[in-house]
Amino acid sequence: MRYKTTIDGTVYGFADLKDLLAKATPERSGDQLAGVAAEGPVERLAAQMALADLPLKAFLAEALIPVETDEVSRLIMERHDKAAFAPISSLTVGEFREWLLRAETAQRQLEAVTFGLTPEMVAAVSKIMRLQDLISVASKREVVTRFRSTIGLKGRLSTRNQPNHPTDDSHGIAASAIDGLLMGSGDAVIGVNPATDTADDYIRIVSLLDELRARLSIPTQTCCLGHVTTAMKAIAAKAPVDLVFQSIAGSQKANEGFGVSLSLLKEAHEAVRSLGRGAIDASLMYFETGQGAALSADANFGVDQQTMEARAYAVAREFSPLLVNTVVGFIGPEYLFNGKQIIRAGLEDHFCGKLLGLPMGVDVCYTNHADADQEDMDALLTLLCAANVNFVITVPGADDVMLNYQSLAHHDAVYCRETLKRPPAPEFERWLLDIGLIDGAGRLLEAPPKLAGYLADARLLGA
Incomplete structure (x- = not known):
């Protein structure tokens, strides 16, 4: 198991980044239908805890769908802007959530990192956010x-x-x-x-x-x-x-x-x-x-x-x-x-x-x-x-x-x-x-x- 966390002495492991993201997702019937969902709320919490500690850089090192066989994966990697990513490159997913919620993180800062973010990064941080967090951050981002x-x-x-x-x-x-x-x-x-x-x-x-x-x-x-x-x-x-x-x-x-x-x-x-x-x-x-x-x-x-x-x-x-x-x-x-x-x-x-x-x-x-x-x-x-x-x-x-x-x-x-x-x-x-x-x-x-x-x-x- 590549990713692990412990709750009350029980170790929860996740095979890879794909598995970690799936198990950290709030409950929904589609993931249950696909057989990738967490078994219950405790495993989901364990996955969210492990995801929060994951460095954002990890998403640049592991493609969920191989770039050799998927043009969307290739597009994501080719369009990633290292300079735009630099201000947040040292953060974990949990720290990225805190950065997004800071009052001083406003339109200018959010716009500046846009092309430094990959879809997997933003999906990951959304999984550890409450509804009010999703609303608070999105309300600061104007796209005209x-x-x-x-x-x-x-x-x-x-x-x-x-x-x-x-x-x-x-x-x-x-x-x-x-x-x-x-x-x-x-x-x-x-x-x-x-x-x-x-x-x-x-x-x-x-x-x-x-x-x-x-x-x-x-x-x-x-x-x-x-x-x-x-x-x-x-x-x-x-x-x-x-x-x-x-x-x-x-x-x-x-x-x-x-x-x-x-x-x-x-x-x-x-x-x-x-x-x-x-x-x-x-x-x-x-x-x-x-x-x-x-x-x-x-x-x-x-x-x-x-x-x-x-x-x-x-x-x-x-x-x-x-x-x-x-x-x-x-x-x-x-x-x-x-x-x-x-x-x-x-x-x-x-x-x-x-x-x-x-x-x-x-x-x-x-x-x-x-x-x-x-x-x-x-x-x-x-x-x-x-x-x-x-x-x-x-x-x-x-x-x-x-x-x-x-x-x-x-x-x-x-x-x-x-x-x-x-x-x-x-x-x-x-x-x-x-x-x-x-x-x-x-x-x-x-x-x-x-x-x-x-x-x-x-x-x-x-x-």
Whole structure:
């Protein structure tokens, strides 16, 4: 056993770094399903104690997945910045936690060490942190991205307006998008998960969304969340593609399961930039992740699901994305069993993404067969606002009629604006004021004087 600790005279040993990280992870059903979880709370505590004493340098000496066979592992090692790591290189994981929580460790210090951190380091420290620790540190880290709106400014909360439709009907998508806009949702992106994945449908959807955006002069961006290869076909046809979307994971094999590689993502990034739809420095990629994705593809290699999730963030930050979000409860109770596990996972993912320099959002969600409900989502949303999350996803009535899972409602965005005092992106906030949808205090108005004209204009869409 390479790593050991003693509790009340009992010695607990852990075979390697992979085993230590897995056993130190707070309880979750996915690790139990994978057979890597601690046997109980005492072994978990022993692993956390051993992990706290582990030097951060150990993560540079032992790859969880061999670099010879995994391009994500190679990317992590190649992108590690020794100079950025130097200020914290002498610390253990436990000392790193204390450094993160110090009052004098603020935005400047966190930003300076970003590329000195590996996903495994941030996953490790998250495992020995309480929820309030994850919130406290993440709230200090501001990651700002820009396209037509500025996302991630401290004290603000952006939203993705998700107008999905079971058959990708244009009238249904347009109506749902307008429904979200009436509630002030959509400053991060108006993004549709298509029920199909053909180039023709993709082009129709992005054209519809772009016409809606242009006619209503909305300072936001639009996206069809089809596969990256479908997006590239649409780009080749000169369709109005603002953002290229792709689901990603933390190993080469898992990404191959999604039908992508680092080289393909690079090609897509270059293709969308060639359209010139944003400023030269605009961020043009949108990635989604989720704990359990690698395990569900039999591509976790014995690594716990939260560490695998953090490794996906190394892939994301390679392309300077506008948006990244974990779809925290979407895969199901096999991976995150109940509301408690979903809440913990959402805060872990946000924390790890922010430390790695990503514009992190969360799809606050659960499946209908999970032991969770909307009150759990209320709690997670409120905690994420305290943690300075960049954006969340909202749908009509919190019920996604195409993907068949429970998310946040557009009304929840109103709660965040009015009760938690989290206004949207400044450009979008000015637009809401200009059309009379909110008042000067950010409160939603029932009968905005200018809105009737905008909606009449929206009816001219070729939906």
